[in-house]
Amino acid sequence: MTTNPSEARTLEAIKYHRGKLELLDQKRLPQEFVYDACTTSEEAFDAIRAMRVRGAPAIAITAALALAVEASQRRETFSSRDEAVRFLAAKLELLGESRPTAVNLFEAIGRLKAYVSATSLNLADDAQGARALIDAFVNEAEAMLAKDVADNRAIGAFGAEALLEPAGKGNIRLLTHCNTGSLATAAYGTALGIIRRVQELGRLDHAFCTETRPYNQGARLTAFELVHEGIPATLITDSMAAFLMKSRGIHGVVVGADRVAANGDTANKIGTYQLAIAARYHGVPFFVAAPLTSIDLSMEDGSSIPIEERPASELTDMNGVRIAAPGIGVWNPGFDVTPAELIGGIVTEHGVVYKEGGASGFDLAAHVSQARDTVKTKKH
Ligand code: MRU
Numbered sequence: 001m002t003t004n005p006s007e008a009r010t011l012e013a014i015k016y017h018r019g020k021l022e023l024l025d026q027k028r029l030p031q032e033f034v035y036d037a038c039t040t041s042e043e044a045f046d047a048i049r050a051m052r053v054r055g056a057p058a059i060a061i062t063a064a065l066a067l068a069v070e071a072s073q074r075r076e077t078f079s080s081r082d083e084a085v086r087f088l089a090a091k092l093e094l095l096g097e098s099r100p101t102a103v104n105l106f107e108a109i110g111r112l113k114a115y116v117s118a119t120s121l122n123l124a125d126d127a128q129g130a131r132a133l134i135d136a137f138v139n140e141a142e143a144m145l146a147k148d149v150a151d152n153r154a155i156g157a158f159g160a161e162a163l164l165e166p167a168g169k170g171n172i173r174l175l176t177h178c179n180t181g182s183l184a185t186a187a188y189g190t191a192l193g194i195i196r197r198v199q200e201l202g203r204l205d206h207a208f209c210t211e212t213r214p215y216n217q218g219a220r221l222t223a224f225e226l227v228h229e230g231i232p233a234t235l236i237t238d239s240m241a242a243f244l245m246k247s248r249g250i251h252g253v254v255v256g257a258d259r260v261a262a263n264g265d266t267a268n269k270i271g272t273y274q275l276a277i278a279a280r281y282h283g284v285p286f287f288v289a290a291p292l293t294s295i296d297l298s299m300e301d302g303s304s305i306p307i308e309e310r311p312a313s314e315l316t317d318m319n320g321v322r323i324a325a326p327g328i329g330v331w332n333p334g335f336d337v338t339p340a341e342l343i344g345g346i347v348t349e350h351g352v353v354y355k356e357g358g359a360s361g362f363d364l365a366a367h368v369s370q371a372r373d374t375v376k377t378k379k380h
Helices: 042-050 056-074 081-095 103-120 127-167 191-200 217-229 237-249 273-281 362-380
Strands: 014-017 020-024 034-035 171-174 204-210 234-237 252-255 259-260 266-269 286-289 336-339 347-348 351-353
Touching: 014 056, 020 042, 020 056, 020 171, 034 171, 042 056, 056 081, 056 103, 056 127, 081 103, 103 127, 127 171, 127 191, 127 252, 127 286, 127 347, 127 351, 171 237, 191 204, 191 237, 191 252, 191 286, 204 217, 204 237, 204 266, 217 234, 217 351, 234 237, 237 273, 252 266, 252 273, 266 273, 273 286, 273 336, 347 362, 351 362
Parallel strands: 171 204, 171 252, 204 234, 252 286, 286 347
Antiparallel strands: 014 020, 020 034, 259 266, 266 336, 347 351
16 A cells, blocks of 8 residues: 555554554655555565565564464464464464564564463463464554554653763764664664654754665665654765764764674674774764663673675665676675674663673673563552
């Protein structure tokens, strides 16, 4: 379905009403604004693999909601609870094969699998138990959508405060990389959510976004969002970032994350690492915006984060036309890992984590456990 983007209040990568999921085809942006129906896990798998939907939180939410839609359609067909458990487990397994780097997907899959196992224990192993399990699964998947929006707003508020504090009363200029906005999340965005919040507070002088070679999420998607939101913004090539910092007085760099290890080493879109190096050289604060679902405490540091390698044609071709010399070899990692040492702060929905007393890394295990305690206390 084609929609006029100017009619949309905020851009939505994922449109969901119970039983119906539509995904904005981000490969067609900014020329075309088209939503495709997604009714099965296989269709979600294809949309994620082909990057029609992308961005760490959006990938995880799409996987969960697509399975919720598919499971609702199959609700009456299960003759036993265990048949429904096997169905959900197999589909979650499949969705986990779609893309390797963003941990949000695996966090969601692990959590949903555990939820299915725990919930099924209290249900009878018959058709009624199967229906109850499917209904519970749908509720759980839907909760992810609402939580992501709330988390992003919190990240926006904490990040804006951290960036504005050293600026006194002045307005600030921020640089971001890749796309971390409404198109990469359920809405609002993470790093772009921080920029959005600074703008809402009337304190944004200007935003700069990199084009983010080779897939151009910055030029195609972030630029599209910034224009749509009326945020004063300028596009630069990735290779202009260091000179921008030197010549334009940038107050902060804010980026998203696909996976943050326990010490704060952060996998994010290729090019993030060199931005962090340039920021350190120029004394520009460098912040990572990441919901807790992007933190992978099972990895001590970033050395074993799997890095997706993308097709050579993304470098050699533009709009289907070969631009690189025939015969040249190509290396196209989709992500890099920025060492914690170069990161000034990590902004989650529970606050900003800084390094303690001259440490080179962050204590994210402590932050996560504190956050979980806060959530538990609030529930009681
Ligand atoms: O390959 P993509 O477009 O999925 O990569 C997206 C990024 O690297 C984002 O910066 C990251 O997922 C954070 S999104 C809030």
